[in-house]
Amino acid sequence: MSNEVEYEDIIAFHPGSYIEDIINDLNITQNEFAERIGVSSKTISKIINGEDRITSVTANKLDKATGVSYKTWNRLQSIYDEKILEIKDRKKYDEEKRVCSLIDMGTLKDNNFVNNKKRYKVSEKITEIRRKLILSDLTKLYDFNSLVSYRKSDSLTNKKKSIVNSNVMLEFASNEARNKTDTRYSKAKLRQALPKIKGLIIEPNESFYLKLKDILLKCGIVLIAMPSLKGAGLNGATKKFKNGSVLLLITDRKKTSDIFWFSLAHELGHIIYEDFSSNTTDKIEYENQERKADDFASNFLIPNTEYNSFIETNLFNEHSIKEFSEREKVLPGIVVGRLQKDNKIKYDKFNYLKTKYYIHGY
Numbered sequence: 001m002s003n004e005v006e007y008e009d010i011i012a013f014h015p016g017s018y019i020e021d022i023i024n025d026l027n028i029t030q031n032e033f034a035e036r037i038g039v040s041s042k043t044i045s046k047i048i049n050g051e052d053r054i055t056s057v058t059a060n061k062l063d064k065a066t067g068v069s070y071k072t073w074n075r076l077q078s079i080y081d082e083k084i085l086e087i088k089d090r091k092k093y094d095e096e097k098r099v100c101s102l103i104d105m106g107t108l109k110d111n112n113f114v115n116n117k118k119r120y121k122v123s124e125k126i127t128e129i130r131r132k133l134i135l136s137d138l139t140k141l142y143d144f145n146s147l148v149s150y151r152k153s154d155s156l157t158n159k160k161k162s163i164v165n166s167n168v169m170l171e172f173a174s175n176e177a178r179n180k181t182d183t184r185y186s187k188a189k190l191r192q193a194l195p196k197i198k199g200l201i202i203e204p205n206e207s208f209y210l211k212l213k214d215i216l217l218k219c220g221i222v223l224i225a226m227p228s229l230k231g232a233g234l235n236g237a238t239k240k241f242k243n244g245s246v247l248l249l250i251t252d253r254k255k256t257s258d259i260f261w262f263s264l265a266h267e268l269g270h271i272i273y274e275d276f277s278s279n280t281t282d283k284i285e286y287e288n289q290e291r292k293a294d295d296f297a298s299n300f301l302i303p304n305t306e307y308n309s310f311i312e313t314n315l316f317n318e319h320s321i322k323e324f325s326e327r328e329k330v331l332p333g334i335v336v337g338r339l340q341k342d343n344k345i346k347y348d349k350f351n352y353l354k355t356k357y358y359i360h361g362y
Helices: 016-026 030-037 041-048 056-066 070-102 105-110 122-133 138-142 159-177 187-202 205-218 257-272 283-301 304-313 318-328 332-341
Strands: 004-007 010-013 149-152 221-226 234-240 246-251
Touching: 004 070, 010 070, 016 030, 016 041, 030 041, 030 056, 056 070, 070 122, 070 138, 070 159, 122 138, 122 159, 138 159, 159 221, 159 234, 159 246, 187 205, 187 257, 187 283, 205 221, 234 257, 246 257, 257 283, 257 332, 283 304, 283 332, 304 318, 318 332
Parallel strands: 221 246
Antiparallel strands: 004 010, 149 234, 234 246
């Protein structure tokens, strides 16, 4: 390291440069000076090179040997430390500006996550997002939180924007859910509730969601539905809180009935299997977790035996789809989505049978 650090208009002078001047004026070596004041030569070398601080102990010895007061050495060190912190904050601020440029403030405003009547300056935007998300450093939004299990899309081109906006959604949802209940998550209660949850699939759009929230809350699960931020690849997520309750986040990203219910069931699968973390660095482990949750969701919505029997008929028209969905007590759009995913029908077929879900407000 250098004993002078410069960034833009900020310069930090390490007090080690003054010690170097004293040694040069005395016409002695660093080793001799170190011996005279009673510290190691390594300590003096590191201080002069800006690699170490002048501690209170060293300042006291410098005071006695040089006549430059203890307070002066401490003040010089404090000034340097403050300038270094200022430089770090400036660099971080510049990076936080880049983070904020990726955040979909329009949707946050439209849904009252932030003041929808205010035009934010960059500095105000950074301050507002920090406070709303309870973060001192917005660059943390660049990384997925390993303590959360995510269902995300890999098809988006702007990965950085996707991660940032997904994490913003997760933070808002976590803040909303963390103190909603003191009820600890119960796997037994959730398993008992699964038939009731499936029964809600065919209920009217206006009524099923509140009933679903109530059922899950009794199991210790806080359901938070959020509008998707632009560019975010997040479909859903789960997180376990310290008090034992669980967040289940579901978004309205491309949320036709089939995707909504599959995403919900997928997250329920993670909760059932207690997969409350995502090790995205271990691709095999991550994919195995996702596959297990996918299998749970598929079988929950349409049991595999019944679905396979339907496939064997090889008759996929509006009448057969509606008849099968009525028999399985699911929406026709869910059957359509499953057939499309399994390449039994093309993705442009029977989409009119799908219901579209939207999340408004917060």
